[in-house]
Amino acid sequence: MKETRLAINIVKILIKDRMLYPGKLIVDTFSVVARCGILLILYWYVFKLNNGVINNTTFLFTAWSMFFYFSFSVLHLSGIARTIMQDVQSGNVEVLFSKPVSYLLYRIWWQIGSGIFSFIIISIVASILLTLAIGFPPTITIGMFLPSFTLTFLLGAVLTLCVYSIVGLLSFWIEDVNPIFWIVDKAVMILGGSYLPIALFPPLMYKIALYSPFGASLFITHTVSPSWQNNWYELIGIQLLWIFGLGIIVYWMYEQARKKVSVNGG
């Protein structure tokens, strides 16, 4: 009950903050336009050169798959790694550990709250614009799409938080986790289907994306594919397995980190 109240309060405060100071929304919009917008124009041209079909997929499916990736990235869940590192480097972690709330839960909700406003606004506006510009794929209209999409989105968010929390918690042992963050982030970027949509993955790369936590955290990019109707339960199962495995690692690392910190008060 206390945890739920904490989560709601953090998210509520951060949404209000982002509404009053829309700077982050501006930069997120620029980022989506610069990355996703330009990529979509480039892919539109590339598909046109290939008579509209590459690897048995069309621009419509590719565009929506990539849009889901960039929309999800607006949540900035990966930022939890750097936030934990900054807390450790600045010593702020000592203050936060002395509070009567779980430090990790506090940081997780903070991360969710800080990105959710931009995510909602950009996702709604961009999906309307994308629909008006190119329409939507027929797979989106199938009945099981919305529940399975929502489920894989939520599990993907939890998995992303697990992956990046592990990177962040490493800062209790390593003085600078930035290099590890970059490598993990790029693995997610490649296997998540950012610049190269999953439909264009070579077979081996597709398998790695399917069975690694980096690809599994972004299974929402698979939801527009026609094969999603047949294998969605399998992919959600993979996500659940990774969440279970990485969740245990996060818990263990957090307990070890707690023992490592000495709160001196003052």
Place this chain on the structure above:
Amino acid sequence: MKELYFAYYAVKKNIQSSAELRTSFLMNVIGMAVNNTAFIILWTFFVKSVGTIGGWTVADIIGLQGFTALSYGIVFSVAGGIRKIADSVASGAFDRFMLSPKNLLLRIAMSSFGVSALGDIVFGIICLTFYAILLHVTIYQIVIIILLVALSSVVFFSAITIIYATSFFFTDASTVTGGFFELFFTPALFHGGAFQGGMRFVFTFIIPSLLVGSIPVEIVRNMSLDKLLLIAILSVLWFTLSIFVFNRAVRRYESSNFMTFGS
């Protein structure tokens, strides 16, 4: 001459200071170099899936990443302070640069050193070496590559100077400059062959993203001297414009009497 000596001295001291934390220093350099390979992997698979577009092969992708990483690395390692203009203006810390008798832009640019950008330099050199080997370049082409690295670095420096000079026009400038930087830099990493028609015009003349990597690659591959002349003229124009914009923008700065001195 005096200014150049100051630049050399500042860079030397910044490197010495950064190298004090040896493990972190090395991890940053190696980590950034490994991190950059992601773009080569991505675009290589893109070329394999989609085929050749605009005559661009995997070798050209390696060249593109080489030029982009090297110009990024050169500028953000020695002139890492440019990135901090927004924060300096917002906090009032810009006062101390105004009080310095040195050239203002040089002073702020050299005030910080980006360790991870050294990883970009290492990565860029490796990529361009591979590119030269794959293309079987002549001595003449090697000279052109070196010249193009210098020109693309000038363009990169000019573009980010203009981007971060906008810090003087906005209250919460770090978010705005971050957005402008994304808009400039992200297309510089994209497959150059896919930029055609209007997109090519916009990202060459209005936002100089393609001048950093794509156009240098095309110059080396096709030995296009007219494009070399174009990039040389544009780099001079962008550099002149960046100095003008920076000097005009600084006039908008209002001191907040932030009483600190030194670096």
